[in-house]
Amino acid sequence: MTAVLVIEDDDRIRLALLLALEEEGYTAYGAASAEEGLRRQRQDPADNVLVDLMLPGLDGFECIRQLRRDDDVPIVVVSARDDTHDIVAALEAGADDYLVKPVAIKELSARLRALRRRGRAVAAPAAVQVFGDLEISADAGEVRRTGRPVPVTRTEFRLLCELAQHAGKVLSRQQLLQRVWGYDTGDERLVDVHVGRLRQKIEADPGNPRHLVTLRGLGYKLQR
Template sequence: MAAVLVIEDDDRIRLSLALALEDEGYAVREAPTAEEGLIAQRREPADTVLVDLMLPGIDGFECIRELRRDGDVPIIAISARSDTHDIVAALEAGADDYVVKPVEVKELSARMRAVRRRTRTAASPVSALVFGELEIRPEAGEVLRHGEPVAVTRTEFRLLCELADHAGRVLSRQQLLERVWEYSIGDERLVDVHVGRLRQKIEDNPAAPRHLVTVRGLGYKLQR
């Protein structure tokens, strides 16, 4: 049974989420603050963590950053607002996805299943894909830059492998949403923010990327 940690300060929302997710077949643990949630996750890691952004004390953004420093557990941010700044900030902090309150549990459960399927391995049978100083090893779940390991999340790795499998070809944001996030309809900001995070990790000059480039009006491509 997959375990999920719900970090939410509103007792009513936290309880209703926990009950609904238990009905979906999850083993649910709860925490009312980021501090308690971080302790709980470090003590007994859950398979997925849901983080409310407006937490007392350490807020949700810093909580996500701390969780991401600890590892690559799938993180879904929960926001009471659909404000672009908050959503982008949560993704930039390290969240894999987000949902807006009021939470539709069936949709949330589907997103949780999708994010957990983004394993560290890819379908490509190629043992290594080389783009100059960048080396991607799909079967091993590794990324190297100048021979040194690069720490990437599951979603970042899946995105990078998808682009590498179509090297030199432009993939639209919608295509990437379908292939990486498994969403037929979704927010294209997910793609843009994850591309930006990847550039910070794999490019010598993220402001003028050599490998992961934007094709204006079309999408992104990975080039040698």
């Protein structure tokens, strides 16, 4: 049974999420602070983690960064903060998805199922693909630049593999949301932020990308 850790300081919201998740068939347990959540995740790792941003002590952004340093667990932000800056900052800290309160449990459950599907399989070519100094090995789950390993998250790897599979072709943000995140609809900023993070890792000059390029108004493509 899939386990979900809910890091939320509001007792009523945390309890409501725990009960709703259990009704959806998950094993759910909670933490009232980032410190408690990080400790629980180290001791008994959950399959998914939900994080509020407005937490006492360590805030949600730092909680996400520390979770991401420890492992590649899928992280979903569930927050009342809907400002674009907050959403982008949370994704850049390492979150995989962002939902604004109040959250419909069916929507949350659908997002969690999509994260599970993404964790089981990577849609990617079998052979090593080479893009100049960049090498992508789907079988080995590795990315290298100038021969050195590039640390990427599971979502970043899936995004890169999807673009590599369609090398030279433009994929729209909506297509990438469907193929990488598994969402029929969703916030396209998820794609933009992850592309930006990938460029920081795989491009010699992220501000003037050679391989992962934008086609204004159309989407993104990976070119050799």
